[in-house]
Amino acid sequence: MTVTLMWEAAAADDQGAELLDWARRQDLAGAPERVEYLTAPGDRVLVITWWDAPYGAELPELPDPPPDLVRRQVHRWRFVSVAVRS
Template sequence: MTVTLMWEAAAADDRGAELLDWARRQELSDTPQRVEYLTAPGDRVLVISWWDAPYGAELPELPDPPPELVRRQVHRWRFVSVAVTP
């Protein structure tokens, strides 16, 4: 089974690049199949990681960033992959 973890944070004003850099420097205690870093308007940063694990497995997640880098609480979601289409 493939479990996907999504981590999304909204950067404090004009700190999107700094938040992205912070997220990319975080090391997880295990290695996922894949990690993708995305950005969106409003200085939002999204990190998606794919894991070969059951849905309820204990998986390492990105921590909360330093409070001065964000304007609100981090959002986290967990999904299970049901299909992949090229």
């Protein structure tokens, strides 16, 4: 089973590049199958990690960034992959 963890944060004013850099420097305990970093308008940063694990497995997640880098609380979601199309 593949579990996907999504982590999304909205950067404080003009801190988007710094937030992305901070997220990319974080070490995750364990070895995800894949890690992807995305950005969106409004200086939002999204990090998606894929794990070979059951849905309820205890998995490492990115921590909360320093408060001066974000304008609101970090959002986190957990999903299970059901299909892949190319």
